[in-house]
Amino acid sequence: MAKYLLLKHYRGAPTPVNDVPMEKWTPEEISAHIQYMRDFADRLEQTGEFVDGQALAPEGTWVRYDGEGRPPVTDGPFAETKDLIAGWMIIDVDSYERAVELAGELSAAPGAGGKPIHEWLELRPFYAVPPTVTE
Amino acid sequence: MDEALIRGLTPTVLAILVRRGADFAAAEDAVQDALLEAVRTWPTDPPRDPKGWLVTVAWRRFLDTTRADSARRRREDQVEAEVEPGPATAVDDTLQLYFLCAHPSLTPSSAVALTLRAVGGLTTRQIAQAYLVPEATMAQRISRAKRTVSGVRLDQPGDVATVLRVLYLVFNEGYTGDLDLSAEAIRLTRQLAAVIDHPEVAGLLALMLLHHARRASRTAADGSLIPLSEQDRILWDTASIAEGVEILQAALARDRLGEFQAQAAIAALHADAQTAAETDWVQIVEWYDELLRLTDNPVVRLNRAVAVGEADGPQAGLAALETCDHTLPRHTAAAAYLHERAGNLTTAARLYAEAAHKAPNLPERAHLTRQAARLNATLNAAPKE
Numbered sequence: 038m039a040k041y042l043l044l045k046h047y048r049g050a051p052t053p054v055n056d057v058p059m060e061k062w063t064p065e066e067i068s069a070h071i072q073y074m075r076d077f078a079d080r081l082e083q084t085g086e087f088v089d090g091q092a093l094a095p096e097g098t099w100v101r102y103d104g105e106g107r108p109p110v111t112d113g114p115f116a117e118t119k120d121l122i123a124g125w126m127i128i129d130v131d132s133y134e135r136a137v138e139l140a141g142e143l144s145a146a147p148g149a150g151g152k153p154i155h156e157w158l159e160l161r162p163f164y165a166v167p168p169t170v171t172e
Numbered sequence: 173m174d175e176a177l178i179r180g181l182t183p184t185v186l187a188i189l190v191r192r193g194a195d196f197a198a199a200e201d202a203v204q205d206a207l208l209e210a211v212r213t214w215p216t217d218p219p220r221d222p223k224g225w226l227v228t229v230a231w232r233r234f235l236d237t238t239r240a241d242s243a244r245r246r247r248e249d250q251v252e253a254e255v256e257p258g259p260a261t262a263v264d265d266t267l268q269l270y271f272l273c274a275h276p277s278l279t280p281s282s283a284v285a286l287t288l289r290a291v292g293g294l295t296t297r298q299i300a301q302a303y304l305v306p307e308a309t310m311a312q313r314i315s316r317a318k319r320t321v322s323g324v325r326l327d328q329p330g331d332v333a334t335v336l337r338v339l340y341l342v343f344n345e346g347y348t349g350d351l352d353l354s355a356e357a358i359r360l361t362r363q364l365a366a367v368i369d370h371p372e373v374a375g376l377l378a379l380m381l382l383h384h385a386r387r388a389s390r391t392a393a394d395g396s397l398i399p400l401s402e403q404d405r406i407l408w409d410t411a412s413i414a415e416g417v418e419i420l421q422a423a424l425a426r427d428r429l430g431e432f433q434a435q436a437a438i439a440a441l442h443a444d445a446q447t448a449a450e451t452d453w454v455q456i457v458e459w460y461d462e463l464l465r466l467t468d469n470p471v472v473r474l475n476r477a478v479a480v481g482e483a484d485g486p487q488a489g490l491a492a493l494e495t496c497d498h499t500l501p502r503h504t505a506a507a508a509y510l511h512e513r514a515g516n517l518t519t520a521a522r523l524y525a526e527a528a529h530k531a532p533n534l535p536e537r538a539h540l541t542r543q544a545a546r547l548n549a550t551l552n553a554a555p556k557e
Contacts, residue, residue, distance in 0.1 A: 038281040038303065085282075085313025088305050129305050131279045166304075167397075167533045168344045 044159035049120025054155035090126035179293040187265035197318040202234035271330025282317040374423035375433030381416035382439035385409040397539040401448040453483035486514035521547035
């Protein structure tokens with residue numbers, strides 16, 4: 038039982054195989070894509086492997102501390118930034134192999150022409166709870 | 173309502189229904205209904221025999237539901253025909269429930285969830301909180317597990333080894349919130365040991381007690397790890413250690429050694445030492461050799477290398493480590509430790525940092541990072557040659 042974060046990126050990942058921007062798809066293709074993601078999450082809920090998931094807006098702001106008594110410094114948004122996270126899903130699965138299998142399935146979401154987009158997804162393990170046995 | 177009484181009775185009642193031939197999922201529904209009925213009526217009209225009352229109400233409930241479902245008519249006939257007339261001991265019922273919940277057709281996480289639910293009598297919410305997943309997720313996991321084992325008739329004895337693996341998984345999840353899963357695992361293993369006479373059940377119970385006894389000394393108030401050699405042995409629970417050792421000795425005397433007994437023997441040798449320096453590392457290495465004969469597990473081989481380092485010196489430990497699988501998560505950490513003891517501080521500092529990067533949890537990462545920082549500070553303070 039291990040938790041993994043599946044990260045979708047707007048950009049920053051290698052170019053997907055079926056690389057047609059979403060605004061060039063037909064409305065039906067977009068619907069099919071969204072339905073695929075929804076069905077995927079539903080299936081995970083059924084198998085008891087779903088923990089959480091959200092989509093993120095592309096706009097983001099960089100914030101940092103600027104010293105005692107001063108407001109935090111903000112910068113951005115960075116439209117030219119290399120990496121933007123589009124959304125995430127957390128799964129709780131029995132093995133790494135299962136996590137890869139599910140990420141592969143999510144990456145097969147249909148895009149232009151109804152063909153899988155082969156989108157790259159980032160798969161990151163969570164730090165586990167420390168086990169009882171430590172020596 | 174006495175919650176402890178209910179928690180103790182629920183699995184027993186469930187086991188009786190399952191043994192009488194009720195489908196697992198249907199039996200659980202019926203028991204839940206009986207519990208609701210109990211909550212309603214017991215405060216004003218307490219039964220003389222709570223267990224008998226629950227069995228009667230749950231069984232009636234199960235038959236009603238089964239009858240109401242005409243599509244299940246055939247199975248109902250079969251069930252009624254197969255009810256055993258004679259009184260069966262509660263002991264066998266509970267054992268069957270353990271076997272059912274650890275059925276090989278279930279994935280480990282499903283088996284764990286079902287065991288905690290059905291044998292442990294915990295609520296779905298409690299289990300979900302312990303595993304840090306939403307309640308709906310855990311509810312699905314449990315109901316899938318129930319569907320998987322529904323229809324499984326246990327006419328042949330189940331596999332004790334699988335049950336023990338499931339209980340050990342629960343134990344190792346440790347303490348994550350309101351629910352202490354280690355204590356829960358000990359409670360369930362104790363219950364199992366009472367109904368089955370098997371040296372490895374005793375071995376696992378002893379192992380759990382011995383590890384659990386040392387828990388208070390393992391972490392500092394801020395949650396950081398304290399290695400065994402630096403633990404305050406005053407904090408060890410001597411009563412649990414004594415009980416664990418006694419159970420282990422009785423099991424070993426039967427001369428049917430198994431993996432858990434050997435692991436418990438190693439834990440007992442640690443628990444037996446008044447100070448870290450007094451640890452009998454030679455005997456610990458011997459037990460690791462026994463363990464390797466039994467399992468040939470790569471993690472055991474790695475732990476053995478560390479023990480060899482203590483018994484025969486760091487060079488011997490490093491030589492033993494060379495024969496271990498280098499991809500194991502803690503291989504680098506063990507190498508760092510042995511190199512430090514051998515006086516190779518620069519190598520040790522580098523390996524500690526590398527091990528921190530590979531650590532599987534935050535306290536371990538923090539611990540290893542601190543080790544690297546400590547050595548780097550020493551190296552920087554030393555006069556340059």
